[in-house]
Amino acid sequence: MRYIWRVGWREFAENARTKGFWLGILLFPIILLVASTVPALLMAKGVSTRHFVLVDQDGAFAPAIRKALATRQANDLEEATRRMEPLPGPGGLAPRMPSTETNGPSKAPGAGHPSTARRPAWLEVPLPAGVDEKADVPTLESQLRPWLRGDRTLPPTTASPAPKLFAAIIIPRGLGQTNGVGPAIRYWGDNQADTSLRDALQRVVTDEIQSREYRALGVDPAIVAKVEARRAPVTELDPRKAEGSERVGMKDRIRQWAPSFFVYLLWVSIFAVSQMLLNSVIEEKSNRIIEVLLSSVTPHELMLGKLLGVMMTGGVMMLAWMGSIFGMALVAAILMPPTAPGGPGNIAADVTALLGSSWLLPAFGAYFVLGYIAYATVFLTVGSLCSTLKDAQNLMGPVMIVLMVPMFLMPFIPRDPNGPIATVTSWIPIYTPFVMMNRIAASPPWFDVVGTGALLVAFDVFVLWACGRIFRLAILRTGQPPRLIEMLKWIKGS
Amino acid sequence: MDGPALELDRVTKRYGDFTAVDGLSLKVPRGCIYGFLGPNGAGKTTTLRMILDILRPTSGTIRVLGAESALEVRGRIGYLPEEKGLYKKMKAWSVIAYFAGLKGMPRLEAKRRAHELLERYGLKDFAEARTEALSKGMGQKVQVLASIAHDPDLVILDEPFSGLDPVNQGVLEEIVQDLRARGRTVLFSTHVMQHAERLCDRLVIIARGRALFDGTVPEARRVVPRVVKIETEDDPGPLRQLAAVAGLQSTGPSRWQVTLAERADPQDVLRACFERSIRLRAFDAAEPSLHDVFMALVGPSAREATFR
Numbered sequence: 032m033r034y035i036w037r038v039g040w041r042e043f044a045e046n047a048r049t050k051g052f053w054l055g056i057l058l059f060p061i062i063l064l065v066a067s068t069v070p071a072l073l074m075a076k077g078v079s080t081r082h083f084v085l086v087d088q089d090g091a092f093a094p095a096i097r098k099a100l101a102t103r104q105a106n107d108l109e110e111a112t113r114r115m116e117p118l119p120g121p122g123g124l125a126p127r128m129p130s131t132e133t134n135g136p137s138k139a140p141g142a143g144h145p146s147t148a149r150r151p152a153w154l155e156v157p158l159p160a161g162v163d164e165k166a167d168v169p170t171l172e173s174q175l176r177p178w179l180r181g182d183r184t185l186p187p188t189t190a191s192p193a194p195k196l197f198a199a200i201i202i203p204r205g206l207g208q209t210n211g212v213g214p215a216i217r218y219w220g221d222n223q224a225d226t227s228l229r230d231a232l233q234r235v236v237t238d239e240i241q242s243r244e245y246r247a248l249g250v251d252p253a254i255v256a257k258v259e260a261r262r263a264p265v266t267e268l269d270p271r272k273a274e275g276s277e278r279v280g281m282k283d284r285i286r287q288w289a290p291s292f293f294v295y296l297l298w299v300s301i302f303a304v305s306q307m308l309l310n311s312v313i314e315e316k317s318n319r320i321i322e323v324l325l326s327s328v329t330p331h332e333l334m335l336g337k338l339l340g341v342m343m344t345g346g347v348m349m350l351a352w353m354g355s356i357f358g359m360a361l362v363a364a365i366l367m368p369p370t371a372p373g374g375p376g377n378i379a380a381d382v383t384a385l386l387g388s389s390w391l392l393p394a395f396g397a398y399f400v401l402g403y404i405a406y407a408t409v410f411l412t413v414g415s416l417c418s419t420l421k422d423a424q425n426l427m428g429p430v431m432i433v434l435m436v437p438m439f440l441m442p443f444i445p446r447d448p449n450g451p452i453a454t455v456t457s458w459i460p461i462y463t464p465f466v467m468m469n470r471i472a473a474s475p476p477w478f479d480v481v482g483t484g485a486l487l488v489a490f491d492v493f494v495l496w497a498c499g500r501i502f503r504l505a506i507l508r509t510g511q512p513p514r515l516i517e518m519l520k521w522i523k524g525s
Numbered sequence: 526m527d528g529p530a531l532e533l534d535r536v537t538k539r540y541g542d543f544t545a546v547d548g549l550s551l552k553v554p555r556g557c558i559y560g561f562l563g564p565n566g567a568g569k570t571t572t573l574r575m576i577l578d579i580l581r582p583t584s585g586t587i588r589v590l591g592a593e594s595a596l597e598v599r600g601r602i603g604y605l606p607e608e609k610g611l612y613k614k615m616k617a618w619s620v621i622a623y624f625a626g627l628k629g630m631p632r633l634e635a636k637r638r639a640h641e642l643l644e645r646y647g648l649k650d651f652a653e654a655r656t657e658a659l660s661k662g663m664g665q666k667v668q669v670l671a672s673i674a675h676d677p678d679l680v681i682l683d684e685p686f687s688g689l690d691p692v693n694q695g696v697l698e699e700i701v702q703d704l705r706a707r708g709r710t711v712l713f714s715t716h717v718m719q720h721a722e723r724l725c726d727r728l729v730i731i732a733r734g735r736a737l738f739d740g741t742v743p744e745a746r747r748v749v750p751r752v753v754k755i756e757t758e759d760d761p762g763p764l765r766q767l768a769a770v771a772g773l774q775s776t777g778p779s780r781w782q783v784t785l786a787e788r789a790d791p792q793d794v795l796r797a798c799f800e801r802s803i804r805l806r807a808f809d810a811a812e813p814s815l816h817d818v819f820m821a822l823v824g825p826s827a828r829e830a831t832f833r
Binding site: 033034037038041045048314315317318319320322323324325326327328329507 | 574577579580595596599602604605606607608609610611612613614615623624626627628629668671672681
């Protein structure tokens, strides 16, 4: 045991001295921080302002479009700012949020207060000189082409010194006048990826046409909007919870999805250490350090020591990650008091409470160790079979593909945690840690928990035994990796 | 515990059809320097690996320091493999301390010992250097030190001199002699006969997995017929009649090689030359070197092996 510990400790100490290890530890919280703050920041900062021209040949829609776009922009900005603060609570019976996509101009609440300090997402500019607003559509379009193609730029605006024309919107005569569709709005633009302006335009004009039709039918569009905003209230209840508190809240959702997060952690950490394991075995093998080691420890002690070392490496990485999540949740909980239910401050408090109290952590610990033994042993054996990193990477290909499967399964298992896919895959030992971790929130049958656990332990023992036999023989071998048949012979012990 | 440090009894190792070691038996007494000589591919490294229980013999038994397996007494054995390598990113002292630790030395003592050895054998300034920054010779010295850091009773060195410059070869010889002076047993393999000649108390010469000779250096010299080289303008023919002379060959103009009969004294030849008025320009009665012995014993088979 002492020898296993010494080998393991050196392995850990050496890994802890590599840049990759620290990068792995530090990068995770940084990514987490960036992922949770940057989208909001980006929304607030926005992409560069899109300049467009609007020609309404009837003049029937332009005022409504201008007003609606301005309102939408103001709302978007407000929304972006609000994301940084506690959200107003949805309460039990949620009225629709005022700025959801389906809002038309007439339904939008007061025009808000556009922040002049921020650049607008869209900015209407007057037609360039020489383009005749009164011309027919084909002429107008051919006149606009040089600007749309970017051959010519617009006169400077507040947003840009030489803006490019992002889009031209031409509303032909007769739109919306007859029942049915009528002529189409002509939206010109070379950026098909950013459809925000086009979508907004379509919604605005649609709403406007609908409002007019309602009015023509003698119906007040404001009443229609009010009626449309109604939603049937649904209260989610969970029979497993204590009587009187069955209502499903944010905490329960977190509880449902937290295991997925742990699965992801487990997966990433296995991936992260696999390279370290390969490197360390191959270094020992190619430098022939292995012989000195084998004169001091048995191959089994060496293998177990390396496993222990890599488990410590992965464990420390994992603890650091969890610590950083815990820490960030704690900081968030302190900085953002849980004023409203469902707010970030409250979520953070829920996460902290969940991690601190439930069986999630012990389960994760157990599956981490058992899963690690299986995968790390296989990586170690692959390393022992190869003399060069290149050989090893070739052999690792299939192992990696096998390891990808739980990632593909991850979105499906929480949705149907005791369904056939989940049940079947959890009985496959290499997937048990991932799938069972995912299922654990859904109180799977005891038979599954104990049965798959026992199978996984048995599988680990088998892997340790079989890989131990291969490792013992492979580790002194040089040159090409052996064939599969040969390896099977080694396992059988001939 | 007064038995031999190492005892091999009819040890054989086969890889499929190929027999690497063929019924090898030998005894290494305690406290001696034992040479393990043989041409390339003779089975030296395989034998050493079997002694260390890294490989299992196909048949035969090995007793190391009285134990069935070297792993039972691993703390008392030091090993330097033929192909040298170190952890590149580790510091010189920590490699030595790690290997000593694997032999059971407590951590702090191993660290102290590593620094002490590096200082004693002239590597003090490199103690904190990563091993990848060391020259090949220095790295090898570090590795030798790593193999003896735990003060083993039996030290097994596979080709320890290869790759070292003459100065460092001298340092290594010193290390080996220090070990003997403290009553340790050293077993080393080499194909450089001068080292073996200078250091070994006993030696074994193996070729194609079999022992061709096992004994002391003087005994080894007696294996090949002794020769006396003479230079003379006269005809040395009459020497053939002596009982002490087994043969006479010309090796060049006025040069002759007199092969002596077993246990004959070269002085008899010298006396006979005076008596027969053979005027000598040179008389060289040097003892045969280990090189001669080696060539005589394994020369033909080693050549054969090369062409195989």
